[in-house]
Amino acid sequence: MPSDRYTGLAAVLGAIRNSADITQPLLVERVGLGRSVVAQRVAELEVAGLVVSDGFGPSTGGRAPRRLRLHAEAGYVLGADIATNELVVGVADLAGNLLDTRHRETDVVDGPDAVMGAVEEMAGELVEEVGAHRSLWSFGVGMPGPVAYDDGGPAAMPTMPEWSRHPTRQRLTDRFGVPVWMDNRTNLSALGERRVNPVAARSQHMVYLGGGYGIGAAVVVGGRIHRGAHGLAGAIDHVPVPGAADVVCRCGKTGCLEAVAGGAALARDGRLLAETGQSPALADVLGRTGRIRPGDVTEAAGSGDAAARALLNRAAVLLGRSLATLVNVFDPDLVVIGGGIARARAHVLAAIREEVHRSALPAVTRDLRIEPSAFDQEIAGITGAVEFALGELFSPEHLPTVLDARAGGTPDALVEERALPA
Incomplete structure (x- = not known):
């Protein structure tokens, strides 16, 4: 368990990371620590090069207090968002600002060697481009299926059998020499949403519904991602849908939500409408x-095509019914519709809202907000992957390693911590 010192350091650093204009007196209010303790923690973070002065705040009668900010330029983090059919890799500074990204079509059924080879290639190009060889700190990876968060690897899935046996984290650590953290990409998209969407950031109880070729949900409870006992919470893609027992899913079962309302289902049924x-x-x-x-x-x-509109409406109704179950169970105050579903918001959002209100308990939908994602879905997952990497890096559990590395004058000490737990 982290000591009070590191818990305090992480709290102070987190408050500085998440505030655009903060002074030391404001820190005392935000983190609930005494003035002398906050002053000590700020001094430690400044010595480590993680925090720097940024001018002065308004005076309240005495000397104007210093503004503080994260030293974003001190290093870089990598992120990868691996979807079923596409891959985005990005590099960001320590404030989570994306500096550049690479995008490529892919297919996870090609197997981990092919996909991770592409990740390594694209990430290597970005590291070379920004000159991050000696100042790369961590790597966050979003996977297209459940991740067993207790051991940090992809969970065994019928649709991705090779991935559960592949040493993905170790492979990336060996290649880039930094700690690697992995999670379900839907969870990471929810993290990205909370970073850029003030409404989502304020919500303590949120459900994020993401969908591309597959479907997933992330659940926020008490302001934190709820991962369950093993990190597998929110996997609604393979829950059975009444009346769809004749539709075969790629997992081998029949009647799964993904098989009738996911992106692959839309492509399949859309092709039938065309033919x-x-x-x-x-x-x-x-x-x-x-x-x-x-x-x-x-x-x-x-464009007004009636058959395509009907197909999207049917998918929206099925999504709304399954989403209503999560609403009943978790009682959120906000539901965010992201992923490929958000791109079709003009055709599906009203139907999803209507079905949730029809199927869920009136008491839990009384003041429920159901809103589309607030930002570009092309970078939702990669933004979350970077935020995940930074959140783990600066957590009370892992911050000691960062500070030890900085005390040595180089982040190279991070390389020695390749076995950091997820």
Whole structure:
């Protein structure tokens, strides 16, 4: 268990990280520690090069207090957002500001060697570009399926059998020489949402529904991601949907939510609409490109295609019914709709809201807000991956290693802590 000293250091650093304009007197109010203790902790963080002065705040009668900020330029972190069919890798400073990203289409069924090879290549390019070789501090990775948070590896899944046996974390640690943390990408998208969306940041009880080719949910309880006993909470993609028992899911079972309402289901059913001539817009896309993607269904619906609109509405109703179960169980004050679902918000948001209010208990929906994600879904996961890496790095458990590294004048000491727990 972290000592009071490191708990206090982490609290002070966290308050500085999360405040654009903070002084030492304000820190005393925010973290609930005495003035002398806060002064000691600030001094330690300044000596370590993690905190620097940033001008002066307004005077209240005496000498103007110093403003403090995180020394964002002291180092870099990497992030990777691995979706079922695409991959985003980014590099950020210590404040979580994305400096550059790389995007590539991929397929997790190609296996971990192919996908992680692409991650290594893209991350290596970014490290080279920003000159982060000697100042790289950590790496956060979002996976397209559940992650067993207690041991830090992908959980065994019928849809990704090779991944559970692959030493993903160790491979990246060996390649980049920094601690690597992994989590479900939906959890990380929720973290990203809380970083950039003030409404989400204020919510203590939130459900984040993410969806691309798959579907996932993240649950925030008491202001923190609720991961369950093993880190597998929120996996609603393979819950059974009544009346869909004849639809085979990629997991091998039938009637799963993902199989009837996920992105892959939209692409499959959209292709059928194109091939049968029920959707002229999708038939045109299929003729030109030879394939149908979920985004094509959304674009067809936007152009007025009745069949595409009906397909999206059906998916929204099914999502709303499953979401109502989470609302009943966790009683959130906010539901955020993210991922590919958010891109189709004009066609699905009203139906999702209506179904949640119809299916959930009136007492839990009385003041419930159901809102689309507040930022670009292309960077939602990577923003969360970077925030995750920083949150773990500066946590009371791992901050001692960071401070030891800084005391040595170099972050190289982080390399010696390759076995840091998730």
